[in-house]
Amino acid sequence: MAEQVATMCDQLIKAVMMIMDAETSQIYRLEALKFCEEFKETSTLCVPCGLHLADKSQPAVVRHFGLQILEQVIKFRWNNMQQQEKVQLKECAMQLLTVGVTGTHSILEEESHVKDALSRIVVEMIKREWPQHWPDMLKEMESLSSQGEAQTELVMLILLRLAEDVITFQTLPSQRRRDIQQTLTQNMDNIFSFLLAILHINVEDYRKLKEEPGLELKAKAHCRVAVATLNTLAGYVDWVTLVHITSRNCQLLEMLCLLLSEPELQLEASECLLIALSRKGKLEERKPFILLFNDVAIQYILSAAQSADGLAICPNSSKPQEVEVVERRYVFLKRLCQVLCALGFQLCSLVVSFSHCGHTCTSAFALFNGSCPEVEVPANLSKYTEALLAFTTHSSQFLKSSTVSTWASLFRHETLSKVPVVVEMALKYLKVSTTNLVRTGFPSRQDSPSCVYSRMDFDSDEDFNSFFSTYRSQHGDVLRMLSRIVPVEAFHTAAEWLRFQVASPIDPGETTCKVKTAEGLCSLMSPSVLQWDALTVFMECVMQQIFKSLDEENLPIDQSMELLQGVLNYETRDPLILSCVLSNISALFPFVTHRPQFVPQVLYKLFKAVTFHIDLENKAPRSRAVKNVRRHACSAIIKLCRDYPQFILPCFDMFYNHVKELFANEALLTFLEKCSQMEALVLISNQFKDFEKQKAFLDELTAPIITQWTSEEMTRLL
DSSP states (O other): OHHHHHHHHHHHHHHHHHHHOTTSOHHHHHHHHHHHHHHHHHOSOHHHHHHHHTSTTSOHHHHHHHHHHHHHHHHHHGGGSOHHHHHHHHHHHHHTTSSSTTSOOOTTTSOHHHHHHHHHHHHHHHHHHTTTTOTTHHHHHHHHHTTOHHHHHHHHHHHHHHHIIIIISOOSOHHHHHHHHHHHHHTHHHHHHHHHHHHHHHHHHHHHHTTSTTOHHHHHHHHHHHHHHHHHHHHHHTTSOHHHHHHHHHHHHHHHHHGGGOTTTHHHHHHHHHHHHTOOOOHHHHGGGGGGGSHHHHHHHHHHHHTHHHHSEEEOSSOTTSEEEOHHHHHHHHHHHHHHHHHHHHHHHHBOOOTTOSSOOOOHHHHHTTOOSSBOOOTTHHHHHHHHHHHHTSSOHHHHHHTHHHHHHHHHOTTGGGSHHHHHHHHHHHHHHHHHTSOOOOTTOOSSTHHHHHHHHOSSHHHHHHHHHHHHHHHHHHHHHHHHHSHHHHHHHHHHHHHHHHHSOOOOOTTHHHHHHHHOSOOTTOHHHHHHHHHHHHHHHHHHHHHHHSOGGGSOHHHHHHHHHHHHHOOOOOHHHHHHHHHHHHHHHHHHTTOGGGHHHHHHHHHHHHTOOOGGGSSSSOOHHHHHHHHHHHHHHHHHHHHOHHHHGGGHHHHHHHHHHHHHSTTTSOHHHHHHHHHHHHHHHTTSOOHHHHHHHHHHHHHHHHHHHTSHHHHHHO
């Protein structure tokens, strides 16, 4: 028997090495693969051969194949085995996990795919034997973890895979799944205590040893165990009862916050923390999450967030003058940002108005113990908002966008939006918006710190453009909320930015020479165009809300008219910037209803834009930018006549005479531009309130068209 096993093992080793050898021809590789598969499916020597091949003296690929054989036996032959054979196989499999001669290498030497295969074997046995025929499984795992770091890591892998197979992937028959899940739930207190103890011990040992000369490998081993434990915790916090996550005054969550300062553990800690904070459930069960606003936890979160901007970049190895993103650190920043957003979601859900509450909760721990029915605004809310603002001001456009929904929830919240800390943050957010609304960070460019991050997040400029349009739209919603919370400050920020842009010289950027004849002075990527474009969005969002948020006597009419006069006096021959100027005029026009004397100046500016042209192309065909600005002016006129016809009516004669002059020169306007002017006139004429007068006007307006349609030539064509 032993000789037969040895002979077969030699053949299997040769077959495996042939499969893995890059020089092997396809025919021989297929033959070797067929031999191995037939052995696994039909041979009666699978168990002894598998155990022999899995011995740690064998090469890693051979050991992995031996473990695959054992896994195959457990999966497909277990029910046909005698009880004694099952016990023997289980004992031998557990021996493979130990420190002994047949066991594993040290944690840093052992290959990850071998560890994975070892854990799969044990989990397959657990799924078939526990708890009925293996009641002491958890005790054996705990005992195994005391043998060393490698064994502890294997125990973590086993517990994680068990949770994944039973809960996440549900790869068992329903009855077995219920039995195992029920037993896991019954033992969850012990499991969590075990996991937290392992995490605490290994983190402490890692911190002590990593600074000691000559003990770097030992420190790395403890770090590896801590990482495995965090990954295992992440597999459980997604589904266990919330009480296990929040027990012991949220010891687990606070420990995870502390690990955010450890570079080697922060990513796994943040992922575990994110899963926990993303949990739904009854508000009563989620109340303890507010403990994360205590001094220690929130300070670690704030410190990690404030170091975010320089954390994920390092000098480029091939181009020292440039920087590159370190992927692992950048992923950590994304997770940390998501943690803050999830914490904000929990805060907005838990904090309620105290208008009907006769008392306040002075201690976070009092509400955890159930002595206070309501959740108070945390004392450290300012640290939380500062941490969130750190990501809002980060160079990565993706990280900026990730915070928008959380800011919206805070500014929309009935109670939190009135808290002085949030109101103060609203003012800071307004200032930040003047930067964040600027469309910069294209992955193909090098003109912004955002570009290096965009190359990690977006495949092309088109992808970035699509993303930024969505982000800007969401950002605009937040600006509208801010304009309701701090309307005066929002107006002053917009006014300051507009004055600055009007006074600033045009900066066409580096691309002028390539696009000047085709696109005018600036291109879409010119710094001035990007600034004007962002300002336009800001103005439109803010001015829309001013009239809804302030009483009429408090409206900044005089300041608005000063701004409008500055915009009306602003002259530019660049079509892209002129289009933004027209949008700002439209945004300020509601204030003109309180100063009607400005209407003629506004109309004159718009009329001038309707016939806008660049000196080089005063005749068709015109460039796209010129067509757009003329179309924009026509649309703006129609909008004013539609929304404010009673204010445009006194200027009707001037308007009509100007249109007649334009129509007299066939080359000045296109057919559609003429139609838009006629539409505007008709909208104003609806305010005549005199049927005969309006009829006479419409007859005069449409006479040329009627003459054309009733002409002899048209009659013949029809």
